Amino acid sequence: MLDSLKNFLKKYFLTKAEFQKEINKVQNEIQANRFLLGQVKTMQNKNITSIKEAEFQVFSQFGDDGIIQFLLQNIKIENEVFIEFGVEKYTEANTRFLLMNNNWRGLIIDGSQENIDFIHQDSIHWRYGLTAVCSFITTENINDLFIKNGFIGEIGLLSIDIDGNDYWVWEKINTVNPIIVVVEYNSVFGLLPVTVPYQADFVRTKAHFSNLFWGTSLGALCHLAAQKGYDFVGTNSAGNNAYFVRKDKMGAIRPLTLAEGFTDSKFRESRNEKGELTFLHGQERLQAIKNCEVFDVIQKKIVKI
Numbered sequence: 001m002l003d004s005l006k007n008f009l010k011k012y013f014l015t016k017a018e019f020q021k022e023i024n025k026v027q028n029e030i031q032a033n034r035f036l037l038g039q040v041k042t043m044q045n046k047n048i049t050s051i052k053e054a055e056f057q058v059f060s061q062f063g064d065d066g067i068i069q070f071l072l073q074n075i076k077i078e079n080e081v082f083i084e085f086g087v088e089k090y091t092e093a094n095t096r097f098l099l100m101n102n103n104w105r106g107l108i109i110d111g112s113q114e115n116i117d118f119i120h121q122d123s124i125h126w127r128y129g130l131t132a133v134c135s136f137i138t139t140e141n142i143n144d145l146f147i148k149n150g151f152i153g154e155i156g157l158l159s160i161d162i163d164g165n166d167y168w169v170w171e172k173i174n175t176v177n178p179i180i181v182v183v184e185y186n187s188v189f190g191l192l193p194v195t196v197p198y199q200a201d202f203v204r205t206k207a208h209f210s211n212l213f214w215g216t217s218l219g220a221l222c223h224l225a226a227q228k229g230y231d232f233v234g235t236n237s238a239g240n241n242a243y244f245v246r247k248d249k250m251g252a253i254r255p256l257t258l259a260e261g262f263t264d265s266k267f268r269e270s271r272n273e274k275g276e277l278t279f280l281h282g283q284e285r286l287q288a289i290k291n292c293e294v295f296d297v298i299q300k301k302i303v304k305i
Contacts, residue, residue, distance in 0.1 A: 239265030
């Protein structure tokens with residue numbers, strides 16, 4: 001649709017400013033329609049009893065918008081505040097629909113100043129209670145970032161997606177007490193209770209040419225969640241986000257075992273040493289990183305995959 005419009009506008013020699021204005025108009029209409037459909041799906045979710053049935057996508061990468069709305073309908077949350085980091089330009093995020101549909105207040109963090117500048121120029125930054133901060137997140141700075149920006153104590157939701165030290169950062173967080181925690185997991189690790197060893201400057205694309213050595217397994221997250229007082233309640237159908245709810249807020253929501261809730265990802269993002277996609281799937285992905293060292297969170301030691 002946008003490509004057709006671009007060609008049409010170029011035909012009539014619009015100025016660059018006029019051209020951009022028309023593009024923005026179409027993009028706003030698309031966003032409004034997606035938002036309206038999300039609101040309709042939210043109302044339909046009231047009769048649903050499982051996370052997988054609840055999925056729908058408005059601004060999330062996969063069906064996480066629906067899952068979050070489903071959890072909100074089943075959990076009493078008084079402090080309607082969220083924190084999400086690893087948001088890039090925040091056009092695709094787990095909390096954007098939550099911000100707009102439920103009018104929550106939130107803190108978002110990304111390591112790119114260009115991305116944060118984009119967010120600051122987006123109308124969403126002044127229309128809603130959104131604080132956008134640039135910082136490369138480490139275990140050493142995460143709690144100070146929350147305190148500095150006025151986010152402490154109980155919050156409704158925490159979403160972690162940094163493709164690297166996700167396990168270590170969640171383990172370190174102690175200045176906020178979220179009711180719902182969403183963490184990206186690496187299903188390539190399967191059910192092993194492992195994570196990449198902590199490295200403050202970890203960058204996924206530099207860690208291993210395959211692009212598969214990053215983050216944490218679902219098993220490691222479930223182990224950490226239990227230590228921090230959370231129950232595992234499921235994953236999205238894409239097999240990349242895990243959901244945890246604080247035990248005192250579970251209500252009628254049923255906790256799942258690791259085996260019950262694990263979902264293997266189907267997306268194929270592996271690469272060769274030239275950076276070209278190789279489309280590995282299943283156990284082929286684990287074989288590609290078999291000589292990499294990971295940290296076993298139960299044995300508390302470095303092991304080879």
